[in-house]
Amino acid sequence: MSVRGNIDKLRESVPADVKIVAVSKFHSNDEILEAYNDSQRIFGESRVQELNAKQPMLPWDIEWHFIGNLQRNKVKFIAPFIHLIHSLDSERLMLEIEKQAVACNRKIPCLLQLHVADEETKSGFLPDECRRFLAKGKWRDCTHVQLAGVMGMATYTDDLKKVRGEFRLIKSLFGEFKSHYFSDDDHFKEISMGMSGDYPIAIEEGATIIRVGTLIFGER
Numbered sequence: 506m507s508v509r510g511n512i513d514k515l516r517e518s519v520p521a522d523v524k525i526v527a528v529s530k531f532h533s534n535d536e537i538l539e540a541y542n543d544s545q546r547i548f549g550e551s552r553v554q555e556l557n558a559k560q561p562m563l564p565w566d567i568e569w570h571f572i573g574n575l576q577r578n579k580v581k582f583i584a585p586f587i588h589l590i591h592s593l594d595s596e597r598l599m600l601e602i603e604k605q606a607v608a609c610n611r612k613i614p615c616l617l618q619l620h621v622a623d624e625e626t627k628s629g630f631l632p633d634e635c636r637r638f639l640a641k642g643k644w645r646d647c648t649h650v651q652l653a654g655v656m657g658m659a660t661y662t663d664d665l666k667k668v669r670g671e672f673r674l675i676k677s678l679f680g681e682f683k684s685h686y687f688s689d690d691d692h693f694k695e696i697s698m699g700m701s702g703d704y705p706i707a708i709e710e711g712a713t714i715i716r717v718g719t720l721i722f723g724e725r
């Protein structure tokens with residue numbers, strides 16, 4: 506099926522208030538334009554170099570989301586235009602984002618990436634690390650970093666009960682942080698979870714943003 510057909514089909518199964526990030530990593534500008542021409546405006550990339558090669562060649566009104574592990578020395582390359590960073594997972598990274606956001610005179614929305622899956626490799630704050638990060642309060646000084654919610658990934662497994670449990674944990678941590686720190690802050694509202702293999706469960710468990718690559722663009 507075509508990119509257009511894939512997106513149309515995906516939209517049919519996603520409630521209108523859930524945002525779809527079309528994850529375009531390893532896919533070409535032509536494929537991205539095919540989705541763009543079907544009204545897709547939010548695209549996600551996980552590598553700074555690839556994003557920086559694509560961004561100037563593509564329409565200005567694309568909202569680029571950064572979804573991968575972000576090295577501090579590369580923040581400056583995306584700070585001028587990035588719409589949402591899904592992968593804030595340390596104080597040092599936050600301080601660098603703050604610095605680069607100040608330099609371009611913008612406020613950069615970021616999600617707290619939570620590590621709830623079994624896999625060693627997945628980055629993100631462990632729940633207690635994130636609690637400590639928020640309790641410490643340094644984020645309050647970073648007036649150019651807009652904390653906008655949480656992001657997480659479930660374990661890659663056929664055990665759907667486990668996947669559901671992990672999404673539930675992400676949602677419950679969101680609720681905890683919201684009530685402790687952000688009850689007066691309307692910007693803290695997003696729960697980014699769910700990919701091609703598990704997005705229906707993520708939506709059932711409260712995702713406000715899903716990140717879908719393979720189902721839209723095919724295998725990488």
Ligand SMILES: *Cc1c(COP(=O)(O)O)cnc(C)c1O
Nearest residue numbers: 528551572700701716717718719
């Ligand atoms: C690649 C990637 C996705 C999309 O994965 P698919 O299985 O292709 O839908 C979502 N989130 C992150 C963080 C990714 O790196």
